[in-house]
Amino acid sequence: MDRRNDAAERLLPTGTEWTPVRWGESGDRVFRRNGGGAYAKISSGKGAVLLDNERSRTEWLAAFSIGSPTVLDWIASEEGACLVTSAVPGVPASDLSAPDLRLAWPSMVRQLKLLHDLPAGGCPFHRRLETMFHRAADVVARDAVNPDFLDPEFQDTPPSKLLADLRRELPQRLTEESRDLVICHGDACLPNFMVDPETHNCTGLIDLGRLGTADRYVDFSLLLGSARESWVRPDDAQIARDRLFDIHGISAPDLGRLAFYLRLDPLTWG
Incomplete structure (x- = not known):
């Protein structure tokens, strides 16, 4: 055994x-x-x-x-x-076909908004950028980055180079975070959204070990990033991104913040 x-x-x-x-x-x-x-x-x-x-x-x-x-x-x-x-009823969104994911997407995005709309000041847990960046620096220093977690575009780039590039953006991202703190899931990937496969309604969020106050773009980046490989139609990714920001009431999305957090997250696991 x-x-x-x-x-x-x-x-x-x-x-x-x-x-x-x-x-x-x-x-x-x-x-x-x-x-x-x-x-x-x-x-x-x-x-x-x-x-x-x-x-x-x-x-x-x-x-x-x-x-x-x-x-x-x-x-x-x-x-x-x-x-x-x-148990939260339903199946993980990662198990859905592309057509079913398209139908479930608005409900998933609204579920995330329910979390972000909770009073951030009452949350006793924090996932602030400064802490997560220090964690990334430690993981990189220990050579513990899992290359499978990296975006394919960066899998041939040394993690130390990825971290150095992120460090140059850090002051700007810290300023943005201070103006836009919400309660984030912290690992808002498709497997952590549960969906009723019959109604396509999102029934809830699971695996809350990284929940805490952070820049809302932490969750946006991970949700959009984890869904990329699920889409099959050429315009699916753009439609999903537009729908996410529309439901969250953001008329001018900050694509730089999206890219920053999507690059940072893989360096924090290890």
Whole structure:
């Protein structure tokens, strides 16, 4: 038996059966409760600290009832930690076909706006640019950047060069952030938007470990970037971008901010 599986199963709540779902990109182990209704995410080492961060953010956001999981159980031991949350109905937007994603897109964008419209001053969590840039510098210094996370255009560029280019923009982006802080998801990629495949309505957001106040373009860049490979018609990407900014009431999108955060995010994982 895989020892990782054995350790993970010891952390699962007893009295019910669980089915392994996947290993997450972060190394977390995910299980689904038989019969549905709940998921368990298990992590160890430094990952257990990050999972505790996700627990506190999930608990906080659930109080606003805008479509997110609730915390059902939290188990911590020397072996690691287990976070059990309610299941948000639907399928990940990443599982949708291009035609279905086009139909679901407006509802997904409105779901994101619900989050951004919450009072940022009341959020106890922060994902400020200065902190994320320091994290990127650390990941680059440790040579821990995953090249698969990089935009294909930059996969042959040394991460140190990418970081240096971003550093030159940093003062301008910090000024912009100070004028436009909202509560961001922080990892607003297609797999974290749940969608009813029949109605194409977005039912909620999951995986909230990076939630916190930040520049709204953090979420815009990741949502648009993660959807690029899903589109098949030549004008799909442009239509999706226009719809996003129209729904969010932005008449003059800042494409420079979009590009900045899309380049920064891959350097912060590692």
